[in-house]
Amino acid sequence: MKRKALKVLSALLCAALLTAAMPLERAHAETALATGSVNSATLNMRNGAGTGNAIVDTLTRNTAVNVYEVSGSWLRIDVPSTGKGGYVYGKYISIDASSLSAYALGVTTGKVHLRKEATSRSDSLAIVESNLGVTIYSADGTTGWYKVKVHATSQEGYISPRYVKVVCKVSGAAASGTTGYINATRVNFRTGPSTSYTSQGKLDKNTAQAVTGTNGNWYKVTLTSNGKSGYVYKTYVTIGATSDTPAPVVTSNSSGYINATRVNFRTGPSTSYTSQGKLDKNTALTVTGTTGNWYQVTLSSTGKSGYVYKTYVTISATAPTPTPVITGGTAGYINATRVNFRTGPSTRYTSQGRLDKNTALTVTGTSGNWYQVTLSSTGKSGYVYKTYVTLGAAATPAPAPASGAPGYINANGVNFRTGPSTSYKSNGRLSKNTALTLLGISGSWYKVKITSTGKNGYVFAKYVTLTAATPSPSPSNTPTPVPSATPSPSFVIITPAPAVTTPAVTTPAVTTPAVTTPAVTTPAVTTPDPGE
Numbered sequence: 001m002k003r004k005a006l007k008v009l010s011a012l013l014c015a016a017l018l019t020a021a022m023p024l025e026r027a028h029a030e031t032a033l034a035t036g037s038v039n040s041a042t043l044n045m046r047n048g049a050g051t052g053n054a055i056v057d058t059l060t061r062n063t064a065v066n067v068y069e070v071s072g073s074w075l076r077i078d079v080p081s082t083g084k085g086g087y088v089y090g091k092y093i094s095i096d097a098s099s100l101s102a103y104a105l106g107v108t109t110g111k112v113h114l115r116k117e118a119t120s121r122s123d124s125l126a127i128v129e130s131n132l133g134v135t136i137y138s139a140d141g142t143t144g145w146y147k148v149k150v151h152a153t154s155q156e157g158y159i160s161p162r163y164v165k166v167v168c169k170v171s172g173a174a175a176s177g178t179t180g181y182i183n184a185t186r187v188n189f190r191t192g193p194s195t196s197y198t199s200q201g202k203l204d205k206n207t208a209q210a211v212t213g214t215n216g217n218w219y220k221v222t223l224t225s226n227g228k229s230g231y232v233y234k235t236y237v238t239i240g241a242t243s244d245t246p247a248p249v250v251t252s253n254s255s256g257y258i259n260a261t262r263v264n265f266r267t268g269p270s271t272s273y274t275s276q277g278k279l280d281k282n283t284a285l286t287v288t289g290t291t292g293n294w295y296q297v298t299l300s301s302t303g304k305s306g307y308v309y310k311t312y313v314t315i316s317a318t319a320p321t322p323t324p325v326i327t328g329g330t331a332g333y334i335n336a337t338r339v340n341f342r343t344g345p346s347t348r349y350t351s352q353g354r355l356d357k358n359t360a361l362t363v364t365g366t367s368g369n370w371y372q373v374t375l376s377s378t379g380k381s382g383y384v385y386k387t388y389v390t391l392g393a394a395a396t397p398a399p400a401p402a403s404g405a406p407g408y409i410n411a412n413g414v415n416f417r418t419g420p421s422t423s424y425k426s427n428g429r430l431s432k433n434t435a436l437t438l439l440g441i442s443g444s445w446y447k448v449k450i451t452s453t454g455k456n457g458y459v460f461a462k463y464v465t466l467t468a469a470t471p472s473p474s475p476s477n478t479p480t481p482v483p484s485a486t487p488s489p490s491f492v493i494i495t496p497a498p499a500v501t502t503p504a505v506t507t508p509a510v511t512t513p514a515v516t517t518p519a520v521t522t523p524a525v526t527t528p529d530p531g532e
Contacts, residue, residue: 070133420445
């Protein structure tokens, strides 16, 4: 009996030792973020996130993996076929779209706000620490911000792309669907995903396209404008809603107009060619060809052909109202008050006087920023700065008051002076509704005769209303005499508005720069080799 008990005890002890020697099962299986596969010929799997760690295994192309964690630019994975686990460089893993409905897996590159909406003005949901793994779902079409899920907290929100690094992409995915546009100038559009393939041409900035696939660092795209397909280096493509103003497709006979002032119109496509003249803003034209950064154009107004730097041409089927073509005899009028009427095309020339708003004139010539004009009322010739002349049908000028026209004072305490200036002596103050008759005009002053006294003098024109119907006069129309001592406090001194002096405006000439666009060179991307 004693021997039997010893045998049972020995068996139980052996069972306990065997159980202790067996590996413990996890309380529950770890859930993978996604599944994927190796996209390089070989890929070292290490026991830590970095090339300084020991190699656990070497994986071959298309080896299936489970992804559990993002650690910097590395992924923690296991291989279902072997049961081995470790870390691999993220670039060499393609995530299966069937396992993750997103754009990519990434990592934060700095401490950053997780926001409710795709803008820095939105509420902050949390502060996300640096080097945390995230799932990138999409990119906002307006701001470009990434919609993400933070792996450590499972919180979702938006983070600026400045603070997120893409570690590995979902196979065939694009950040916000399939649209994008070129974000640089003169980008090669190649027949295959490498600089060794032939360039089919250069794409301008904002060229719209559809992204149809990915091959390494290249996007396969189809141009929206013509349906042509090819490859563009990823750096030069912005994924998301197309840019606000995509580059227009310029074809022979495209309509357009000049979008700046005094633009050189040259005989050839370079600043070394002679300028045939300066083109004003909104000059209408037709683009007949392209040479580098220059358009060959034909002016709509004259039919003359030449070259204009592309920056200064807006391609549009509908041009804005073009600047009128100035020819001898073009009608116009003054669009401001008290504009200098000079003897020559510069502020150095003497002013022959001031022109009132709506003064009708005829433009007989142009000299730089000045029009040579002839006044319709007097036939006198001179120069006016262009800014103060509106070309076209003359505005209806204010009718000149006729001598003998009746009127009345429209304010209280108005000075009744001996001459047409505030420097002349005041004969007294006129009350509101004082009746008068217009005798003449001197600049901004009316010479008038007071009906009640027959006395003549000058009143600033602003304070006189001319009308055929004279209103009921005030009880006393006799001017209040000017006191010899200090004027009574009840007097209201009204002085005319000061003369407006037209400033000399100097408009700088637009000089077309010689622009040298550097060739777009695909950068060398330095990442750990898959064999490291």
